[in-house]
Each structure stands twice: as C-alpha cells, then as structure tokens.
Amino acid sequence: MNEQQSSLPTAAIYEQEYIYWPWGRLVEWVASWVEANAPSNALIVDYMCGTGFLLNEIAKRRRDLSVCGCSITPSFIEWARERYEHINVVLEDAFEFDPPADADVILCTAGLHHLPYERQALFLDKVLSELRRDGRFLIGEEVIAADESGAARQAAVLDLWFSLMHYAVQREAPDGVLQAAIDVMKADLCADGEYKRSRVAIEDMLRRRFRIIDYAQTWPDGATDYGDGVWVCAPRSMGGGTAT
Numbered sequence: 001m002n003e004q005q006s007s008l009p010t011a012a013i014y015e016q017e018y019i020y021w022p023w024g025r026l027v028e029w030v031a032s033w034v035e036a037n038a039p040s041n042a043l044i045v046d047y048m049c050g051t052g053f054l055l056n057e058i059a060k061r062r063r064d065l066s067v068c069g070c071s072i073t074p075s076f077i078e079w080a081r082e083r084y085e086h087i088n089v090v091l092e093d094a095f096e097f098d099p100p101a102d103a104d105v106i107l108c109t110a111g112l113h114h115l116p117y118e119r120q121a122l123f124l125d126k127v128l129s130e131l132r133r134d135g136r137f138l139i140g141e142e143v144i145a146a147d148e149s150g151a152a153r154q155a156a157v158l159d160l161w162f163s164l165m166h167y168a169v170q171r172e173a174p175d176g177v178l179q180a181a182i183d184v185m186k187a188d189l190c191a192d193g194e195y196k197r198s199r200v201a202i203e204d205m206l207r208r209r210f211r212i213i214d215y216a217q218t219w220p221d222g223a224t225d226y227g228d229g230v231w232v233c234a235p236r237s238m239g240g241g242t243a244t
Contacts, residue, residue: 008073008076009176009177009179009180009183010075010176011051011075011076011078011079012079013176013177013180014050014051014076014180015051015053016173016174016176016177017177017180017181018053019171020167020168020171020172020173020174020177021164021167021168021173021177021181022164022167022218022219022220022227022228023110023142023219023228025218025219025228026109026140026218026219026228026229026230027053027054027057027109027140028057029216029218029230030054030107030109030138030140030230031054031057031058031061033138033232034058034061034062034065034105034107034138035058035061035062037136038058038062038065038104038105039104040064041064041065041066042064042065042066042104042105043065043066043068043099043100043101043102043103043104043105044058044065044066044067044068044103044104044105044106044107045067045068045069045099045103045105045106045107045130046067046068046069046070046106046107046108046109047069047070047094047097047106047107047108047111047123047127048070048071048072048094048108048110048111048114049069049070049071049076049080049089049107050071050073050076050110051071051076051079051080052069052076052077052079052080052083052084052087052089053084054107054109055067055068055069055080055084055087055089056080056083056084056086056087059084059086059087060086063086066088066100067086067087067088068087068088068089068090068099068100069087069088069089069090069107070089070090070091070092070093070094070097071089071091071092072091072092072093072094073091074091077089077090077091094111094115094123094126095119095122095123095126099130102130102131102132102135103130103131103132103135104132104135104136105135105136105137105138106127106130106131106135106136106137106138107137107138107139107140108123108127108137108138108139108140109138109139109140109141109230110140110141110142112139112141112202113141113142113194113195113196113197114193114194114195115195116195117195117197120195120197120205121205121208124205124206124209124210125209128209128210128235131235133235133237134234135234135235136213136232136233136234137210137232137233137234138230138231138232138233139202139206139230139231139233140218140228140229140230140231141196141197141202141228141229141230142160142196142226142227142228143160143196143197143198143199143202143225143226143227143228143229144156144157144159144160144196144197144198144226145159145160145198145225145226146198147197147198147200147201153191154189156198156226157185157188157189157196158189159226160188160196160226160227161181161185161188163220163226163227164181164185165178165181165185167219168181198225199225199229202231203231206231206233209235209236210233210234210235210236211233211234211235211236212231212232212233213232213233213234214231214232215229215230215231215232216229216230217229218230
C-alpha cells in the first residue's frame with residue numbers, strides 16, 4: 001500500500017480529537033462549505049476518510065448528495081459502517097480507490113501528510129484526473145513553519161505540537177486523546193508515517209495542477225506560519241475565482 005500510517009488511536013479516540021484538538025474547526029469549515037456550495041445531487045469523494053465522520057456530517061446536512069470515501073484502517077471502516085448508514089466507505093488504499101464517476105467535490109483532510117513526500121504530488125495528479133472540469137478539490141492540512149530536513153524541520157514540528165498540546169490541555173482533554181497526540185508528535189519528529197510540509201510547499205504543489213480559489217486558516221487565530229488550513233481548488237483550466 002502507498003498510504004503510510006503512524007500509530008493510530010482507536011476510532012472512538014480519533015473522533016474525540018475533533019472536540020479536544022483544533023482540527024474540529026477545520027472539519028466543520030469543510031462540512032459547511034460543502035453544504036453551501038455543492039451542486040444538487042453531486043458526488044462527494046473523501047480520500048483517506050478516517051472514521052467517516054466528515055462524510056456523515058455532510059450527508060446529514062445534504063441528503064441529495066452521493067458520498068463515498070476510502071481508508072486503509074480496518075477499525076475505522078468498521079466504525080463507519082456500524083454508525084453511519086448514509087455513507088459508502090471502503091477499505092482501500094488511496095492510490096487504488098476508483099470513484100464511481102468523476103467527482104463534483106473531492107475532499108482530503110489530514111490525509112496528504114500520511115503519504116511519503118515523493119508520493120504526495122502523484123496523489124494530487126490522481127485527484128486532478130478524477131475531478132469534473134467544473135469541480136472543486138478541498139484539501140485540509142496541518143502545516144509547519146519550515147519544509148527543510150533535519151533539525152530545522154524538527155524544530156518546526158515542535159513549534160506546532162507545543163501549541164497543539166497546549167490547546168488540548170486547556171480543554172481538559174482525556175488521557176487517551178493526550179496519548180494519541182504524543183504518539184503522532186513522535187511520528188512527526190521522526191518523519192515516520194507523518195510527512196507534514198509548509199504552506200508554501202503545499203501551495204507550490206497545488207498550483208502546478210489547480211487554481212487556488214480560497215484559503216482559510218482555521219487555527220490558530222491570527223497570522224502564524226504553522227497551524228491548520230484548508231484550500232479550495234479548481235482545475236487550472238477553469239476560469240473564475242479570486243486566488244492564484
């Protein structure tokens with residue numbers, strides 16, 4: 001398989017993270033965007049969909065939409081199938097998943113950084129090939145301040161995780177959530193299943209394939225060079241939009 005996984009929590013802990021980590025803000029932003037902007041009866045595809053939480057939120061708000069997704073984590077897919085009857089999720093690698101048709105909206109939130117650096121651009125190529133000419137690609141990522149190797153990258157990872165842990169502790173996150181955070185931080189520091197990039201590096205990859213028509217930093221509040229952000233993209237051949 002081409003997706004790689006760092007140490008993953010249980011599905012229950014994974015969904016608790018939306019409450020105690022700022023990532024819940026980004027998930028809400030994406031769900032609200034799809035609710036407001038997806039065409040009638042659109043096909044929504046979510047790559048590396050986790051437990052299906054985001055797809056379920058979308059399906060609850062827009063019953064006209066067809067939603068599907070994939071993940072390589074068996075326990076997450078089992079969780080989704082048991083709890084979210086309105087979504088269609090499969091146990092499959094992102095590079096092997098074949099959507100039922102060209103998608104109106106493709107989502108990938110917190111998925112790109114699970115792919116090794118050399119595979120990330122290839123995944124974006126796949127997304128572009130599966131998106132309708134007038135479709136939209138929403139990609140949400142945690143970014144770090146530097147995209148260099150070695151100590152500079154590790155220092156940038158620590159800056160991100162100091163703020164993330166502070167956020168979780170302030171909200172009295174349970175021990176399971178804190179332990180999950182520590183596990184991911186370790187994977188980040190060692191670049192072992194976590195391959196985060198800077199905003200500049202991600203946008204360079206995106207602009208080679210898409211037009212960025214919107215960007216929202218959902219956390220932290222105010223200008224920072226690390227944090228959570230979501231890009232709304234269109235295939236480069238399409239007109240309209242405001243960004244580069």
